[in-house]
Amino acid sequence: MTEEATSYRSHYCGRVSEAEVNEKIKVAGWVDSRRDHGGVIFIDLRDRSGLLQVVVDRDQDPELHDLFGELRREYVIQVEGKLRPRSEETINPNIETGTIELEAEKMELLNEAKTPPFPLDEAEQTREDLRLEYRYLELRRSRLQKNLALRHRVSQKVRKYLSEAGFQEVETPILTRSTPEGARDYVVPSRVNPGRFYALPQSPQLFKQLLMCAGTDRYFQIVKCFRDEDLRADRQPEFTQIDIEASFVEEKDIYEISEGVVKAAAEAAGVDLPEPPFPRMSYEEAMRRFGTDKPDLRYELELEEVSDIFRDTELGVFKSVLDSEGIIKALVVKGGEEWSRSRLDEYTEYAQSLGAKGLAWIKVGAGGWQSPIAKFLSDEEKEELVEQTGLENGDLIFFMADQPSVVNGVLSEIRRRVAREEDLIDDSHELLWVTKFPLLEYNQRQGRYEAMHHPFTAPAPESSDKLPDQPEEAYSRAYDLVWNGVEIGGGSIRNHQVEQQELMFESLGIGEEEASEKFGFLLKALQYGAPPHGGIAFGLDRLLMLLSGEETIRNVIPFPKTQRATDPLTGAPAEISVEQLQELHLEVDELDE
RNA sequence: GGGGACGUAGUGUAGCGGUCUUAACACGCCUCCCUGUCAAGGAGGAGAUCGCCGGUUCAAAUCCGGUCGUCCCCGCCA
Numbered sequence: 001m002t003e004e005a006t007s008y009r010s011h012y013c014g015r016v017s018e019a020e021v022n023e024k025i026k027v028a029g030w031v032d033s034r035r036d037h038g039g040v041i042f043i044d045l046r047d048r049s050g051l052l053q054v055v056v057d058r059d060q061d062p063e064l065h066d067l068f069g070e071l072r073r074e075y076v077i078q079v080e081g082k083l084r085p086r087s088e089e090t091i092n093p094n095i096e097t098g099t100i101e102l103e104a105e106k107m108e109l110l111n112e113a114k115t116p117p118f119p120l121d122e123a124e125q126t127r128e129d130l131r132l133e134y135r136y137l138e139l140r141r142s143r144l145q146k147n148l149a150l151r152h153r154v155s156q157k158v159r160k161y162l163s164e165a166g167f168q169e170v171e172t173p174i175l176t177r178s179t180p181e182g183a184r185d186y187v188v189p190s191r192v193n194p195g196r197f198y199a200l201p202q203s204p205q206l207f208k209q210l211l212m213c214a215g216t217d218r219y220f221q222i223v224k225c226f227r228d229e230d231l232r233a234d235r236q237p238e239f240t241q242i243d244i245e246a247s248f249v250e251e252k253d254i255y256e257i258s259e260g261v262v263k264a265a266a267e268a269a270g271v272d273l274p275e276p277p278f279p280r281m282s283y284e285e286a287m288r289r290f291g292t293d294k295p296d297l298r299y300e301l302e303l304e305e306v307s308d309i310f311r312d313t314e315l316g317v318f319k320s321v322l323d324s325e326g327i328i329k330a331l332v333v334k335g336g337e338e339w340s341r342s343r344l345d346e347y348t349e350y351a352q353s354l355g356a357k358g359l360a361w362i363k364v365g366a367g368g369w370q371s372p373i374a375k376f377l378s379d380e381e382k383e384e385l386v387e388q389t390g391l392e393n394g395d396l397i398f399f400m401a402d403q404p405s406v407v408n409g410v411l412s413e414i415r416r417r418v419a420r421e422e423d424l425i426d427d428s429h430e431l432l433w434v435t436k437f438p439l440l441e442y443n444q445r446q447g448r449y450e451a452m453h454h455p456f457t458a459p460a461p462e463s464s465d466k467l468p469d470q471p472e473e474a475y476s477r478a479y480d481l482v483w484n485g486v487e488i489g490g491g492s493i494r495n496h497q498v499e500q501q502e503l504m505f506e507s508l509g510i511g512e513e514e515a516s517e518k519f520g521f522l523l524k525a526l527q528y529g530a531p532p533h534g535g536i537a538f539g540l541d542r543l544l545m546l547l548s549g550e551e552t553i554r555n556v557i558p559f560p561k562t563q564r565a566t567d568p569l570t571g572a573p574a575e576i577s578v579e580q581l582q583e584l585h586l587e588v589d590e591l592d593e
Numbered sequence: 594g595g596g597g598a599c600g601u602a603g604u605g606u607a608g609c610g611g612u613c614u615u616a617a618c619a620c621g622c623c624u625c626c627c628u629g630u631c632a633a634g635g636a637g638g639a640g641a642u643c644g645c646c647g648g649u650u651c652a653a654a655u656c657c658g659g660u661c662g663u664c665c666c667c668g669c670c671a
Contacts, residue, residue, distance in 0.1 A: 039628030053631070073621090092631055115622060118604050121632090122620080125605055129663055182671040202671085229670040353596065354667070454671040552664095563664065 014050020074113035133568040161264040172207035183227035200226035208245040212533040245535030269547035282436040291412030296485025297430035315376040321401040336396025360399040439476040453478035457492035491536030
């Protein structure tokens with residue numbers, strides 16, 4: 001067996017070329033299409049590599065011709081014959097092997113096939129549950145084949161890069177324990193230990209830190225992680241991380257290795273990235289200028305805070321927002337004066353669907369300032385707006401007034417939508433590090449602080465004395481890598497001293513007892529000579545989305561789940577037998593019929 | 594937990610209270626014809642109780658309610 005030859009074939013369909021003309025070759029694969037002209041039959045034979053046209057002529061071999069007449073789409077066959085060039089007029093420039101064809105001399109039907117439940121070449125149009133039920137058929141499409149191949153190449157490149165950089169791949173447990181904080185766990189009952197449960201890892205976070213304690217020094221793993229949260233186009237309950245951790249490192253060490261990883265991945269996909277080092281931006285600056293901690297820098301469209309301009313405003317809604325510690329931000333759309341009223345209404349509705357109370361706008365044209373709110377604006381306010389935002393004739397300006405989190409959240413989405421609809425996004429790639437995150441954020445509902453990254457993240461040196469009394473002022477040593485507005489990786493320098501880690505738990509309202517019960521093993525490990533360490537994890541699936549240009553993560557995962565986290569192919573999740581339940585010491589509540 | 598879109602032959606869509614509906618069109622499927630196609634072409638044919646349940650109505654694919662399923666979004670995702 002060589003790279004492509006097997007007992008059934010000498011070549012892959014898509015790999016034969018004019019170099020093999022006049023050679024006898026053997027190919028095997030699926031009938032992609034059949035064109036029967038009565039006297040001559042053409043078959044496009046497909047395998048993983050692509051297509052090859054096979055021809056059979058009745059005059060040459062009537063028996064063989066009849067055999068080919070029986071073929072149908074997706075039948076599996078083996079063909080032997082002589083490769084020949086096509087005549088000038090019959091060349092097909094649309095396929096790789098369009099200048100050659102296989103003159104069949106022998107054909108073996110290896111397997112028949114039922115007619116597929118949906119057309120493979122138009123699968124994109126078909127409802128997704130059906131496609132997932134027959135995922136193995138959809139995977140035959142070249143687009144998904146290419147994505148699988150890309151996934152393989154990216155993994156290989158990343159493994160090679162990290163291995164050569166001295167990182168060791170180490171496997172960590174899948175059956176582990178549930179820990180508080182973070183996402184909901186997937187849970188597995190223990191048969192041997194009644195009433196106890198394993199949890200599937202949300203990430204190998206604690207194990208990789210233990211490996212640092214173990215002296216592994218440089219660890220990586222391409223590993224499945226599990227989070228029982230609701231799904232999105234870019235979110236699956238099980239997904240793959242490129243997980244990395246190293247000892248005796250600071251931020252810049254992780255940045256460097258990460259940039260290498262991303263470059264390696266892009267190279268595998270043939271995507272050109274800007275040269276590292278990638279720019280860095282503080283969380284504060286990202287929020288101020290773009291309203292998000294993962295700004296897309298491929299286009300400008302920056303948010304401008306204009307609260308000061310409206311300090312003495314006549315406009316009730318702005319005034320009341322400012323009086324209650326809210327802010328006002330603006331977004332200028334160049335040339336937006338042409339926008340129709342209905343389009344502006346759509347934007348307002350969109351803003352409301354995202355949680356805003358409304359969205360104010362002004363169109364500046366030859367006829368003056370056109371807007372439902374224009375008459376409330378003083379000349380001075382207008383002047384200041386023009387000065388601060390660079391508003392010009394022909395422009396449109398959006399305003400949003402609310403609490404900062406709402407303003408930033410909604411206006412950053414408006415920014416994205418404008419960029420998309422106004423075609424402001426070029427085909428460049430913009431990566432940046434977002435740094436200097438707050439260490440903690442306040443959870444209104446639970447009335448306590450939560451770790452913004454995770455509870456093992458170290459505070460920035462200048463912030464370490466803010467804990468536990470001024471937690472909101474503490475920054476962390478966390479960092480995110482953002483690519484075209486998508487967070488593709490995040491990590492931090494960790495607490496390696498037990499006192500620091502205990503202080504963190506305290507700030508999170510995790511008592512000594514709870515900390516020792518749930519994280520005791522980590523706290524213990526930190527006391528036995530834990531080296532300074534830190535790391536990062538990349539979402540491989542999201543990375544592949546970017547590299548392949550796919551709109552959904554499902555197209556880079558061979559067997560994804562539906563939005564309801566089911567798998568139409570296997571029928572998972574499924575009920576289990578009473579016996580299984582009993583063995584696991586479980587009872588299921590009466591389900592509504 | 595919430596908001597939105599969708600569900601009609603195998604697939605994608607049209608029809609959206611009653612005679613251009615005996616539910617249409619395209620692709621696919623089946624039969625036949627056809628020697629240079631590559632979205633082959635030509636002729637013919639089969640295939641749907643309009644997701645499911647209930648209601649309104651003289652009359653429901655069409656209106657209403659519920660339910661199931663798929664997708665998108667918010668919440669959630671350290």
